[in-house]
Amino acid sequence: MLQKIPPFFRNFYVATALALLVWMTFFDANNFIAQFRNLAKLTELQREIDYYSTQIDTIRADQHEVLGSDRLREKYAREKYLMKKPTEDVFVVVDSLNEPLEK
Template identity: 40%
Template sequence: MLVKVLPYLNNRYFLTGLGFLIWISFFDRNDFITTWTYSKKLKTVQKEKLHYEEGIKLHKAQLQDLHSSKENLEKYAREQYNLKKENEDVFLIVEK
């Protein structure tokens, strides 16, 4: 096995290429580990972006619904902020 590899180790082009590949793979600023880490971060950020875009769509739809009619606005205010009219009692039932 060593006899087959020995001629390649004497070839300066092979050694230069091997050194270049090792340098690019491990010691360069854009080595494999850094590239892999950036790829993982990119996937995570893209998932977060998708999550926030879905939330924006939902909130835009809710906002449009609130602007469409006064009844929807009143319903939202009563449900979310526990608002009430004058001379009206509101009983909140809290489930445990």
């Protein structure tokens, strides 16, 4: 039976390397499949880090604008939250070019 195995595979080092490769591919807790999944999750989390970093920069810029001075705070509140003084009226203009025309 040992004669049926090619001589290349009867070498101790080749057999050990093949056994280690099979073990690392399928049976180990850190197998290649799990490593690939972890790499995919890492890239997804890196994209989330980039997204939230840009969001943090945007929020910090808005915070600087709001906390800068009273005039800027009032301007920000009027534009972003449509706030008004008690003696004035606010008119909101909506761009209707993006809506389909009714026939």
